[in-house]
Amino acid sequence: MPVLDVDALLDDRGTEIIVCCGSGGVGKTTTSAALALRAAERGRKVVVLTIDPARRLAQSMGIEKLDNTPRPVAGIEASGDGALDAMMLDMKRTFDEVVESQATPEKAKQILENPFYIALSSSFAGTQEYMAMEKLGQLHREALGQGTYDLIVVDTPPSRSALDFLDAPERLSSFLDGRLIRLLVAPARGPARLMTAGLSVVTNALGKILGGQMLRDVQTFVTALDTLFGSFRQRAEKTFALLQADGTAFIVVAAPEPDALREAAYFVDRLTDDDMPLAGLVINRASPSARTELSAEEAIAAADRLRAQDSSSLTAGLLQLHADRVRIVEREQRLRERFAASHPQVPTTVVPAMAGDVHDLDGLREIGRKLADEE
Amino acid sequence: MTAYPDRSPDWPQVGLHVVTGKGGTGKSTVAAALALALATTGKNVLLCEVEGRQGIAKMFDVDPLPYEERRIAKGAPDESGRAGQVFALHIDPESALLEYLAMYYRLGRAGRALDRFGVIDFATTIAPGVRDVLLTGKVYEAVQRPRGGRKKDQVQYDAVVLDAPPTGRIGQFLNVNSELAGLAKVGPVKSQADNIMNLLRSPRTAVHLVTILEEMPVQETSDAVAELRAAGLPVGGVVVNLVRPQALSAASLAQVRDDAVDLTAITSQLTRAKVDVDAELVASLVDEGRDHAVRRQLEDEQRALVAAEDLPTYELPRLAAGIDRGALLELAQLLRQQGLA
Numbered sequence: 115m116p117v118l119d120v121d122a123l124l125d126d127r128g129t130e131i132i133v134c135c136g137s138g139g140v141g142k143t144t145t146s147a148a149l150a151l152r153a154a155e156r157g158r159k160v161v162v163l164t165i166d167p168a169r170r171l172a173q174s175m176g177i178e179k180l181d182n183t184p185r186p187v188a189g190i191e192a193s194g195d196g197a198l199d200a201m202m203l204d205m206k207r208t209f210d211e212v213v214e215s216q217a218t219p220e221k222a223k224q225i226l227e228n229p230f231y232i233a234l235s236s237s238f239a240g241t242q243e244y245m246a247m248e249k250l251g252q253l254h255r256e257a258l259g260q261g262t263y264d265l266i267v268v269d270t271p272p273s274r275s276a277l278d279f280l281d282a283p284e285r286l287s288s289f290l291d292g293r294l295i296r297l298l299v300a301p302a303r304g305p306a307r308l309m310t311a312g313l314s315v316v317t318n319a320l321g322k323i324l325g326g327q328m329l330r331d332v333q334t335f336v337t338a339l340d341t342l343f344g345s346f347r348q349r350a351e352k353t354f355a356l357l358q359a360d361g362t363a364f365i366v367v368a369a370p371e372p373d374a375l376r377e378a379a380y381f382v383d384r385l386t387d388d389d390m391p392l393a394g395l396v397i398n399r400a401s402p403s404a405r406t407e408l409s410a411e412e413a414i415a416a417a418d419r420l421r422a423q424d425s426s427s428l429t430a431g432l433l434q435l436h437a438d439r440v441r442i443v444e445r446e447q448r449l450r451e452r453f454a455a456s457h458p459q460v461p462t463t464v465v466p467a468m469a470g471d472v473h474d475l476d477g478l479r480e481i482g483r484k485l486a487d488e489e
Numbered sequence: 490m491t492a493y494p495d496r497s498p499d500w501p502q503v504g505l506h507v508v509t510g511k512g513g514t515g516k517s518t519v520a521a522a523l524a525l526a527l528a529t530t531g532k533n534v535l536l537c538e539v540e541g542r543q544g545i546a547k548m549f550d551v552d553p554l555p556y557e558e559r560r561i562a563k564g565a566p567d568e569s570g571r572a573g574q575v576f577a578l579h580i581d582p583e584s585a586l587l588e589y590l591a592m593y594y595r596l597g598r599a600g601r602a603l604d605r606f607g608v609i610d611f612a613t614t615i616a617p618g619v620r621d622v623l624l625t626g627k628v629y630e631a632v633q634r635p636r637g638g639r640k641k642d643q644v645q646y647d648a649v650v651l652d653a654p655p656t657g658r659i660g661q662f663l664n665v666n667s668e669l670a671g672l673a674k675v676g677p678v679k680s681q682a683d684n685i686m687n688l689l690r691s692p693r694t695a696v697h698l699v700t701i702l703e704e705m706p707v708q709e710t711s712d713a714v715a716e717l718r719a720a721g722l723p724v725g726g727v728v729v730n731l732v733r734p735q736a737l738s739a740a741s742l743a744q745v746r747d748d749a750v751d752l753t754a755i756t757s758q759l760t761r762a763k764v765d766v767d768a769e770l771v772a773s774l775v776d777e778g779r780d781h782a783v784r785r786q787l788e789d790e791q792r793a794l795v796a797a798e799d800l801p802t803y804e805l806p807r808l809a810a811g812i813d814r815g816a817l818l819e820l821a822q823l824l825r826q827q828g829l830a
């Protein structure tokens with residue numbers, strides 16, 4: 115397995131965007147924050163966009179208030195020009211701001227008050243992914259324009275599948291200017307000739323599924339949003355192009371578990387298909403390896419012998435723990451080998467599970483050292 | 490395995506067991522084990538998944554499941570070796586919508602037109618709340634299925650287990666009614682939502698929470714308990730999963746943590762147990778023991794927080810070899826012994 119050289123990646127001024135992705139709970143947020151901190155302390159001007167940090171981690175980075183703008187993180191031991199800003203994504207606010215920046219004030223108000231918009235912007239399963247991309251686009255423009263940052267690290271939403279991050283924006287924007295929407299707006303625009311028999315079947319069915327009120331809300335929303343369609347699609351396309359650029363590096367995070375590694379494999383394949391630059395794989399929360407060669411079988415046999423005489427033997431307990439640890443490490447090793455067999459080209463780094471949660475800068479520094487394989 | 494007699498079940502009146510928890514804590518595993526545990530002799534249990542990942546098929550090592558109830562396993566055997574049946578159903582919103590439309594309206598050609606215009610996609614992925622009503626609607630149908638109903642070959646279930654979305658989305662998923670309120674005020678979806686809500690709020694439902702003994706999952710568990718209660722949904726038990734081996738007693742743990750172990754005693758015991766021993770081996774075992782003791786202490790802190798929720802609690806060990814059919818049966822027996830089923 116080739117090794118992922120994290121410090122080389124962070125020190126390369128050509129690296130402008132790092133995207134951490136993977137399935138939920140594997141440590142994307144932790145990894146993004148740790149990479150951002152390490153980069154800042156090595157002299158980069160960094161902003162990290164986190165999606166759903168654990169409460170204590172957010173507190174220690176000073177971003178527990180959701181105000182949708184990056185704030186400087188206190189306590190950085192930066193070298194040179196290094197600095198770190200952090201923010202937590204507010205998806206509804208980001209959506210609102212897009213609407214406000216694109217529409218006239220009256221129209222914006224109309225959209226923002228529409229019940230369908232409110233539901234869409236706060237609960238649609240893809241909105242968070244879409245808004246994360248939108249925010250990344252904004253930060254990138256700002257970084258280019260004002261030179262505030264030279265590296266943007268992005269966390270991705272805790273999706274069901276790692277691929278949602280790439281697919282949801284496309285799905286939402288193609289909905290927003292797709293055929294269905296055209297169809298729904300058509301009656302409001304007038305020309306009855308558009309309403310062929312097939313179309314009325316569709317609107318009727320929609321009305322039945324969703325109820326008349328919802329259909330009317332959707333129609334009002336869509337009509338108000340009409341002028342923005344083009345810009346939604348354009349924005350999504352621009353961000354997508356940004357992700358394909360040379361300055362972008364994807365880091366796939368996975369736990370040494372079958373599901374997480376399967377997701378990681380899908381994601382790696384997808385990045386390759388879409389010409390997106392993959393930097394490597396982080397196997398996070400690996401079980402710490404055993405400190406002695408004694409095999410699991412020998413340990414269990416010895417523990418059984420001791421327990422026959424003293425059921426609460428401390429030594430037997432230690433042997434049993436050792437056997438358990440060896441088995442888990444062996445299982446994780448097999449899973450990693452299986453991944454490597456099908457993806458031999460993917461540079462990898464392994465981060466062990468810490469004893470406790472990672473919730474402060476020291477913890478993030480520790481993860482950073484493990485990521486970079488220091489010590 | 491059944492060294493202890495099974496406890497009488499804590500949830501005899503429940504027909505719908507909803508299993509949620511933070512992502513990756515073991516919802517699907519616990520849901521499967523619970524279904525196996527509930528399937529005692531003569532009983533039929535249905536295990537449903539709604540997240541579109543074919544997790545059940547992977548766990549039971551069978552081909553991907555269709556939108557159709559399939560028998561996938563015998564339940565966990567009792568002392569006499571007998572058991573009931575477990576069926577599985579993979580519910581995807583597109584199929585649920587088409588079935589729903591076919592049930593209430595004659596569709597004909599329109600079905601295809603709907604798909605062509607992206608209506609199915611819209612209703613199932615974008616229209617907020619509609620997707621959830623479709624998913625829970627199918628579960629509702631299986632729970633409420635009348636004896637001797639329309640279709641003769643349909644199985645009647647004594648219990649249904651739902652592998653539900655994670656805690657972050659569970660309130661929205663189950664509280665379908667209020668989510669829809671502003672959107673579909675009338676219409677068939679709305680009346681369906683009302684019926685589902687009545688079942689979900691009744692004592693026939695229990696929402697169980699799966700957690701591991703770590704800070705974030707435990708925090709999410711107590712947030713979810715508060716959210717479910719506020720929504721009038723019946724909170725069931727807490728299943729603490731992936732518990733580390735309890736190989737050391739409290740006294741031993743303290744000794745290891747405080748570096749107060751007697752190394753000579755361990756050395757001589759290892760020799761007696763026929764282990765080829767040297768000082769390095771002893772030091773390594775003690776080091777590993779210390780790592781473990783630190784984690785156990787953190788687990789105990791979280792366990793106290795779980796206990797403070799004052800809900801029936803069940804514990805399942807972390808099985809070092811991972812999860813397969815045999816492991817699921819082992820977990821099922823443990824759930825039965827503790828009275829979840």
Ligand SMILES: Nc1ncnc2c1ncn2[C@@H]1O[C@H](COP(=O)(O)OP(=O)(O)OP(=O)(O)O)[C@@H](O)[C@H]1O
Pocket residue numbers: 371372373510511512513514515516517518519655730731732805806807808809811812
């Ligand atoms: N008691 C256990 N012992 C050993 N491994 C377990 C145990 N419980 C769960 N696992 C493993 O942990 C991983 C996560 O479990 P599972 O898929 O059930 O979680 P989940 O909560 O359904 O996840 P998701 O949120 O992704 O749906 C799986 O690889 C599973 O095999």
Ligand SMILES: Nc1ncnc2c1ncn2[C@@H]1O[C@H](COP(=O)(O)OP(=O)(O)O)[C@@H](O)[C@H]1O
Pocket residue numbers: 137138139140141142143144145166167168272398399400465466467468469470471472473481704705
């Ligand atoms: N290497 C690690 N060792 C110990 N705990 C970790 C490690 N990586 C992540 N965690 C903990 O796991 C939990 C989930 O991590 P998080 O980064 O929020 O995951 P994600 O963003 O992928 O959902 C957090 O409580 C975090 O502190």
Ligand SMILES: [Mg+2]
Pocket residue numbers: 142143144165166167269270271272
């Ligand atoms: Mg996260």
Ligand SMILES: [Mg+2]
Pocket residue numbers: 516517518544652
């Ligand atoms: Mg699952």
